[in-house]
Amino acid sequence: MGHQEGEAPPEALLIRLARQAKGLSPEAAAALLPIKLSGNRWRQIEKGYERRVPLKSVRAPDATLAHMAHVVGVSPERLDDVDRPDAANILREILRSDGETPANSEALTTREQEMLAEMVASAAEGFDLTPEQLDAAMARARQLVMERRASRAGGGGDAQRGRAS
Structure with a gap:
């Protein structure tokens, strides 16, 4: 086209x-x-x-x-x-x-989800964030979690591969 x-x-x-x-x-x-x-x-x-x-x-x-x-x-x-x-x-x-998740990964319970949301909200409370800034911060947090998981699993190079375009 x-x-x-x-x-x-x-x-x-x-x-x-x-x-x-x-x-x-x-x-x-x-x-x-x-x-x-x-x-x-x-x-x-x-x-x-x-x-x-x-x-x-x-x-x-x-x-x-x-x-x-x-x-x-x-x-x-x-x-x-x-x-x-x-x-x-x-x-x-x-x-x-x-779609690939670690074998020990299970869905969070409602209580666990609420606790995690409260922790994030408490951490972000001190900042006057726009919705876009909060989205960007959450995206970075997700990226850090994935990098740390990859590092613990012995796949430290996986985090770097995600940076290639």
Whole structure:
């Protein structure tokens, strides 16, 4: 599927719609990614161009698009629908990887969930955080937990692999 210069490609429109549906700013969405991507670059990908003279087309690399789709809840099938099959396959692998949980992992009870939420709320109470800042802090906390789990499991390199794009 082609698109004209300065016009967002279909996958970019899909990502923008899904991000807006989740109520996330580009900065908040980018902060949830396991790869390094700024809010400004997220915007450029959604628009399909960089503001230069002349306009420079921007198309997300497959891995970047897959991670963006994962953050905003776009399915691999929807990426296939907009003619991005390689990104869809990467997203399928991301989803498979997310499905792997340690054998001793069980769902938290309601009481445990409430206790954890109270601890987080108490820790964040001293800061005047916007919803986006709180989302970014929670994303970083999740990342730290995953890095520490990987380190304890002897897979210290796994945390670094998540930084590659």
